[in-house]
Each structure stands twice: as structure tokens, then as C-alpha cells.
Amino acid sequence: xxxxxxxxxxxxxxxxxxxxxxxxxxxxxxxxxxxxxxxxxxxxxxxxxxxxxxxxxxxxxxxxxxxxxxxxxxxxxxxxxxxxxxxxxxxxxxxxxxxxxxxxxxxxxxxxxxxxxxxxxxxxxxxxxxxxxxxxxxxxxxxxxxxxxxxxxxxxxxxxxxxxxxxxxxxxxxxxxxxxxxxxxxxxxxxxxxxxxxxxxxxxxxxxxxxxxxxxxxxxxxxxxxxxxxxxxxxxxxxxxxxxxxxxxxxxxxxxxxxxxxxxxxxxxxxxxxxxxxxxxxxxxxxxxxxxxxxxxxxxxxxxxxxxxxxxxxxxxxxxxxxxxxxxxxxxxxxxxxxxxxxxxxxxxxxxxxxxxxxxxxxxxxxxxxxxxxxxxxxxxxxxxxxxxxxxxxxxxxxxxxxxxxxxxxxxxxxxxxxxxxxxxxxxxxxxxxxxxxxxxxxxxxxxxxxxxxxxxxxxxxxxxxxxxxxxxxxxxxxxxxxxxxxxxxxxxxxxxxxxxxxxxxxxxxxxxxxxxxxxxxxxxxxxxxxxxxxxxxxxxxxxxxxxxxxxxxxxxxxxxxxxxxxxxxxxxx
Amino acid sequence: xxxxxxxxxxxxxxxxxxxxxxxxxxxxxxxxxxxxxxxxxxxxxxxxxxxxxxxxxxxxxxxxxxxxxxxxxxxxxxxxxxxxxxxxxxxxxxxxxxxxxxxxxxxxxxxxxxxxxxxxxxxxxxxxxxxxxxxxxxxxxxxxxxxxxxxxxxxxxxxxxxxxxxxxxxxxxxxxxxxxxxxxxxxxxxxxxxxxxxxxxxxxxxxxxxxxxxxxxxxxxxxxxxxxxxxxxxxxxxxxxxxxxxxxxxxxxxxxxxxxxxxxxxxxxxxxxxxxxxxxxxxxxxxxxxxxxxxxxxxxxxxxxxxxxxxxxxxxxxxxxxxxxxxxxxxxxxxxxxxxxxxxxxxxxxxxxxxxxxxxxxxxxxxxxxxxxxxxxxxxxxxxxxxxxxxxxx
Numbered sequence: 001x002x003x004x005x006x007x008x009x010x011x012x013x014x015x016x017x018x019x020x021x022x023x024x025x026x027x028x029x030x031x032x033x034x035x036x037x038x039x040x041x042x043x044x045x046x047x048x049x050x051x052x053x054x055x056x057x058x059x060x061x062x063x064x065x066x067x068x069x070x071x072x073x074x075x076x077x078x079x080x081x082x083x084x085x086x087x088x089x090x091x092x093x094x095x096x097x098x099x100x101x102x103x104x105x106x107x108x109x110x111x112x113x114x115x116x117x118x119x120x121x122x123x124x125x126x127x128x129x130x131x132x133x134x135x136x137x138x139x140x141x142x143x144x145x146x147x148x149x150x151x152x153x154x155x156x157x158x159x160x161x162x163x164x165x166x167x168x169x170x171x172x173x174x175x176x177x178x179x180x181x182x183x184x185x186x187x188x189x190x191x192x193x194x195x196x197x198x199x200x201x202x203x204x205x206x207x208x209x210x211x212x213x214x215x216x217x218x219x220x221x222x223x224x225x226x227x228x229x230x231x232x233x234x235x236x237x238x239x240x241x242x243x244x245x246x247x248x249x250x251x252x253x254x255x256x257x258x259x260x261x262x263x264x265x266x267x268x269x270x271x272x273x274x275x276x277x278x279x280x281x282x283x284x285x286x287x288x289x290x291x292x293x294x295x296x297x298x299x300x301x302x303x304x305x306x307x308x309x310x311x312x313x314x315x316x317x318x319x320x321x322x323x324x325x326x327x328x329x330x331x332x333x334x335x336x337x338x339x340x341x342x343x344x345x346x347x348x349x350x351x352x353x354x355x356x357x358x359x360x361x362x363x364x365x366x367x368x369x370x371x372x373x374x375x376x377x378x379x380x381x382x383x384x385x386x387x388x389x390x391x392x393x394x395x396x397x398x399x400x401x402x403x404x405x406x407x408x409x410x411x412x413x414x415x416x417x418x419x420x421x422x423x424x425x426x427x428x429x430x431x432x433x434x435x436x437x438x439x440x441x442x443x444x445x446x447x448x449x450x451x452x453x454x455x456x457x458x459x460x461x462x463x464x465x466x467x468x469x470x471x472x473x474x475x476x477x478x479x480x481x482x483x484x485x486x487x488x489x490x491x492x493x494x495x496x497x498x499x500x501x502x503x504x505x506x507x508x509x510x511x512x513x514x515x516x517x518x519x520x521x522x523x524x525x526x527x528x529x530x531x532x533x534x535x536x537x538x539x540x541x542x543x544x545x546x547x548x549x550x551x552x553x554x555x556x557x558x559x560x561x562x563x564x565x566x567x568x569x570x571x572x573x574x
Numbered sequence: 575x576x577x578x579x580x581x582x583x584x585x586x587x588x589x590x591x592x593x594x595x596x597x598x599x600x601x602x603x604x605x606x607x608x609x610x611x612x613x614x615x616x617x618x619x620x621x622x623x624x625x626x627x628x629x630x631x632x633x634x635x636x637x638x639x640x641x642x643x644x645x646x647x648x649x650x651x652x653x654x655x656x657x658x659x660x661x662x663x664x665x666x667x668x669x670x671x672x673x674x675x676x677x678x679x680x681x682x683x684x685x686x687x688x689x690x691x692x693x694x695x696x697x698x699x700x701x702x703x704x705x706x707x708x709x710x711x712x713x714x715x716x717x718x719x720x721x722x723x724x725x726x727x728x729x730x731x732x733x734x735x736x737x738x739x740x741x742x743x744x745x746x747x748x749x750x751x752x753x754x755x756x757x758x759x760x761x762x763x764x765x766x767x768x769x770x771x772x773x774x775x776x777x778x779x780x781x782x783x784x785x786x787x788x789x790x791x792x793x794x795x796x797x798x799x800x801x802x803x804x805x806x807x808x809x810x811x812x813x814x815x816x817x818x819x820x821x822x823x824x825x826x827x828x829x830x831x832x833x834x835x836x837x838x839x840x841x842x843x844x845x846x847x848x849x850x851x852x853x854x855x856x857x858x859x860x861x862x863x864x865x866x867x868x869x870x871x872x873x874x875x876x877x878x879x880x881x882x883x884x885x886x887x888x889x890x891x892x893x894x895x896x897x898x899x900x901x902x903x904x905x906x907x908x909x910x911x912x913x914x915x916x917x918x919x920x921x922x923x924x925x926x927x928x929x930x931x932x933x934x935x936x937x938x939x940x941x942x943x944x945x946x947x948x949x950x951x952x953x954x955x956x957x958x959x960x961x962x963x964x965x966x967x968x
Contacts, residue, residue, distance in 0.1 A: 561682055
């Protein structure tokens, strides 16, 4: 506790002021003014960050009388301090205090009937960042489970590369969840992109390919304009330029990027950080901080997943087992660290097969390289995983050893698990949150690997137990459906009045009809839609237009059409 | 008394060019009450248009906000709110609306505010069939048709009227300008207004061209004064022009950019002897308040479509080939010395890339004839009127 210049009590933590050192009330008032415009009628405001409650008091003083406000209290002793330092006035009575563990708080918040609008008072919230992170994750899960509404999501994929199959998995997952998906598949342009790469002069190649990417970016806009989605979800390497992203924002489109890349290796996120409304990344702390420093406002962790429709156990014929099987296998491209480490794991004690491309010049591995280093398709991968006793999973890195920053978990980890295949994977800091030691066996150094192979080759029951447990975990928690539920719930939490409202099913014909007291004439228009179907302004207008020939339009229909003409103009992207 | 509503939701230039249609309606229906629906930001000027009983202002920004809310979540109260706003505009429906824009919102406004609609379309509000005059205007605008009918007269046609017998200027009430600008037009001149900007960037005359025009004008007409006219976005252009002028001339240049309301602008234009500029709203406003105009028409602007309405205006038209009918033509030189010669009262001269046209008026409305030639009425106008509106011929 410390006194501010103006005389009111303030507070510091770790050398940082939690409230202004000069005038805490004035500062809190400015903060509250900034928040209030976002707060829609009917939403429950939820404050994260307790401090000395100046900011809460400021919000109470300017909020509309009918709006309710809750404060999350991760540590009751902080609240006691605050109430001891500040005079208790009547505004305190308007607060709903929410206490408990993060998951208990999440349950309490999720049980509220109103949409939630979060207000984070950063300086105070920082003290309980971990609890807030857990709260958000728990709440996201609960909301994801409850979500019943249908969104329209445009998924923008890359021209080629490792994120292309992930884009396809995402499209399938969203469809399976009942959302309408527009798949903007740029892989159809891959041949042209490659053709433009044939210039000898690098400068020409880069310029032409960059311009081509610009054209694809604009074609994305045209596609979005033809059928405007609620959310534009780009997968890493999607050809969307900053200018196009800014244009989308200006036209009120919500955009998100699932950056399924190692942010340390591919750094184009630095140019695009401020362009997307939401970033989802496969790494934590440092990555999230870096993106925020580069201009991203919302960054959240969303690990990789597996698609059980693609990666699953298969029964192999004896011939397939012969072709694809081995004691030990590795499937992947020839990155530096793999070229250096794999030869150390060859042994006369076991058979070893190496699958994948970009192994040119790796002479000490040529004896185990399959199909002369050709790229292998997903079906073949699945067969290899299933036919192998011990699958090696070594995260790529540019050095000669294990990844120096072993944080994110690669898709291969989850794909092998989804196949019910046993694997030895290099240890990752983010792996324990995804799999327990009963489900996944890790190695901490290259030297451990031969002994681990030896051990597990001798223990088929142990391999089977781990592999089956890992597969169950994937099906329970780590499919693309789970990830998409999480992603949409996260966006919905930030936009309770838009995406959140749709996810809650509040745009259905039934729900709208329930609210036609103010304009009963609208009821006949709504009654034309099946009760559970989502109804938007553009749907009403389209229905009116379809039925217009040969009859006189009602006044309400004309008003809907008038509003829709303005909507169409605002959203006219091209 | 029958109540009619003329709907003009486009920009300043179109609003001013609606005056002949309103005049024609008044001439034909002296007992009608004729109101005008126009954008809220032009309503103040709309009230000055001759023959208008009342102005209903259309708040497009409010509709945009309402549409954004309805898009985020369509709620019955959005419809109720829109209805309340329309009721506030008029308690009872108009007997007739004359819809002069082909935009859905103008057509929808007509359907919501009046029992009967004529103008842009022939059927119901969702009917895509354009009226003959609207189709004609669209064909002209898209370059499918050669044209000698002025847009303002085509508006008359869209209202089922022939062009009015007479042109009536806007009577601008006494307005006070900012004190430092008040001497404009109060002393010997001539005072010459230069419209330095344009809403459409392709219609912007380069700063260097204006700088030369102003310099030559002030040097060639020793008593002249120049008034720079533009909106707030054009203040920087005005500043650049002044900075590039010889210091000895600066005392004769008056900068009004970004400082006047529409009514003040109209008042200012009446104080000037002549107004020079590209095809812009203020140029048409100048013609409408009765000030002589010299237009520089380039880019997509065409004198026969939208030359300043009335008599005795001049337009320099950049020449275009048959294939360039819709092209954006940017001239390589500007008719500076020739414009100054006109200001000095010299006879029109020819100049490469440009032709000079002078406005006239007759039974079929306004037309432009090449300057220095005997004004010959273009015969195709009668044919078009006969074809599109046989009643006008009888």
C-alpha cells in the first residue's frame, strides 16, 4: 500500500504501481470510459483484476442502471486488503463477487444467463495472470460444450506446404460441428505458383511470386464478398496481405489466424501481427508476448491436433506389414538435426526404415531410406505408423542436436497417437499438458534413444498400453473438432454480442420470434424460417426478394430491404 | 392539395441539377405542394431550391449505424426504430414520389414515403426494370450512347415533365462570411473564384496548373482578385497553391478553403463575377446561383451530359476519340492562357486537345454549342424526347 500524490491510497506490486501514483480515481475513470462503449445492454460485465477497486467503482458509476457487474476474486486476501483500504460505499452493493478456483469461477460464470463481457484491468490482473489463464481455458471449454448455434466460417488455406492438410482438417472439423464452411482453397493455384518460381534471377522470382500472392489475396476478398462469413479463419501461410486484412477490418469482418508454425523459424507474423483480430498459436509465453509486441491484440494458445478420420488404426495385410513395417521408423523431411541424430540411432539390433523427402546427400542414411526419398502421402504415413513397433518423433531444428527451444508439440505427435501407434518423442515443455507419462514416452537427450528403443522393443504390451492410452486421450481432448470448439469459444467470449451470440443460438428464428413484442409485424417474416434455423438480416431480405414477384410488399418488408441495402454497401468488399 | 416528394439522394451537383425538374413540376402543377428528400448534409441548401415547399432530410449515417446493428443481430426493435424515424419525417404518405436515383435506397425510400412512385423504375421497388429515361441515363453513363440531353433535363423526363419554360436561380439569403473574408466581392474586381478541389481524385486539376492559371490571370487582369474555394480536405492544396505564387500577387488571393458552410459558399459564389473549376458540385452551385462559369471538363466529365445548366456558361472539353468515350482522359496541357483570354473578353481561340463550348437553352432544355460558331440546336434531342416521352412533343 502506498499513498498517491493526490492523497488517496494506491498500491504497488513488484515495483509496479497497480493504480496511479498521482490520482487513482482519475486514472480509473479514464479506464472505465474506455471500456463502457463495448458494454452492450444485457451483458454481464466481468472485471478481471481486483487491486483497490478504483476501476470497479468507476465502472459502477457510469454503467447503465440495468447492467450488472461481477468481479472475479482469485485471492480473497487481496479483496480484504482493498476493502480495508477503501471506504465502503453503496456502490459495493452492486457488485457480484465471484470467488473460488479457476474452474469453479468458470462454472459460476457459465451458469449466468447473460452473455459475458470481460474487462481486464491489466495492472491488477497481472498479479493473477495464471489463474485468469486457467479461468479462460475452463470457461472456453464450458462454452464450447454448450455452443449450439451455426456460424459461417471462411477457411483460407495456403498455396502449399505443411499447413495445407491442417486447413483441410479444420474445414472438416467445422463442418462436423454443424457450422457452414466456405473453403477458400489456394492449393489449386500451386502449379502456377511453382511455374512463377522458374525464373533464374531470384529478384524476378520473388517479385512475381509476391505479386501472385497479392492476386490470390484479392481473390480471397472477392470470394468473401460473394458470401460474407461471420469469421475469416486463415491457416498459416494463407496468402492474405496486411492491406487486405486491414480492408477486411474496415468492412467489419472478424479475422483469425491459426499460426501452426514455429514462430522462431517463420517470422512473417511480424508483418501481419496487427492485421488479424485473433491469433492462435502453438507456443506460449514468449511467442504470445512477441506477437503482442508486434501489434497483435488477442493472442491465445491453441495446440496442434489430429483428425481421427485420417489418422486411425488400420489392419494391414501381411504384404503391407512387410512393406511398411520395421522395428523402428522415422517419417519426415531431412532437417539438419535429423541428418545428424538419426545415424546415431541405427543398430544391428533392430531394423530401421526412413521415409520422406529432402534427404539428398545423407549418405549414412541411404541404406534405410525408402522409395529413394520420395515424398509419401498421408495414407502411406498411416500404414507406416501402424506397421512400426517404435516410431521415432524428432522435432525439426536447424542445429545438430535436439531442438534448443523445445516448447510446441508437432502434429506428428498427435497423428501417431491418433493412429494408436507407439512413439518415442523428444521432450517438449508443452507436452505434459497434452499427454501424461502413461500415454507418451519422451527422451531428453539423443544418447537415451538407443536404450529406450531397446527397452520398448522388448515390451510389446507396454507399447500397446501407451499407444492405446494416447489414442484415447486424442479422441477425448485433442481432435481438430476440440480445437475448433475452443477457437470459436475464445472468439465468442471476446465478441459476446456477435460470434458469441450466434454460438449461443440466439439468432434462430424461434429466439427472434420470442422477442417480437416491439414489432409484432415481423413475426410473419420470421415464421417462414424453420424454428432452429439461424436468421440474419440478409436472410430476411433474401427471402423477401425471392417472394416479391407478383405481390405488394408490406411496410416491414420494405424496411428490412432498406436496412439490407445499407448493410450490403457497408460490407461491399470489392 | 396533392403532396409530392422529389427524391434526390445523390451529391451536391445532382441536387442542384434537380432544380429544372422541380421548376417543371411547379409549372405543370401549381396547386401541388412539392417537397424534397435529400441527404441531411445538403438539407440546408435544399431549402433554398426554388419551388420546394419543405425539405425532408435523409440521415444516411444513422441508417448505416442502424444497418450495422441489425447485421450484428437482427432484432425487431431495429425495424420499429426505422419506422419511427420515417414517421417523424412525414405523418402521412405523400401522394406521389419522383425518384431520381437508381440506387435501391432511393427506390425503397419512395416506396416507404409515397403511395405512388415514378422515376427510376417502372414497377414495384424490387422490379429491376428501369424507366425509359432512367435507362437512357444509364446508357449515357456507361458510354453505350451518344448524348445531347442534359442530365437536368433527363431528370425532368424521369418526372414525366418536359424541361421548364424558364430557369430560376437560387436566391441566396444575406449571409455573413467570416470577418476576414467579408471584403470578398465588395470592391472593384473582377473577383474570380477558383474551385481547387474535386470529390473524385481523377477530376483534380494539378496544383501547378492552378498556380499558373492564377498567376497569369492576376498578371493579365491587373484589377482582378482570386478566391480559392475548397472544402476542409482541400486546405492543404490551397496552401500549396499560395506558397508557389509570386509574393507580389499574394495580396490579391483570398483563401476560403474549409471555412464556409454550404449557404456561405452559395453566398460567396454570388459575389464573384466568374467561377472556374472542374465538373464538381460547387461549379453547378455557382451556375445555379446565377454566376457565370468556366468549366474544365476532363477525366470522365462530358459537357453535353453535365455542363453547367443555363445560358452563357463556357466549358473547355478535353477531346476524346470514339473509342475513348468512357476512358478517363487526363490532358497533357491545360487551357490556361485561353481561359485568361476569355476572362479578358477576347474571342475564343482554338487550343490543342481541347474544344470550347458555350451553353444555350431552348424548348428542349440546355445544350452546348461549340464557341465561335452559330448555336445550332442539336437535332437528336427532339428525337430522344419524341421517343422516350411522346407527350412532351404534343
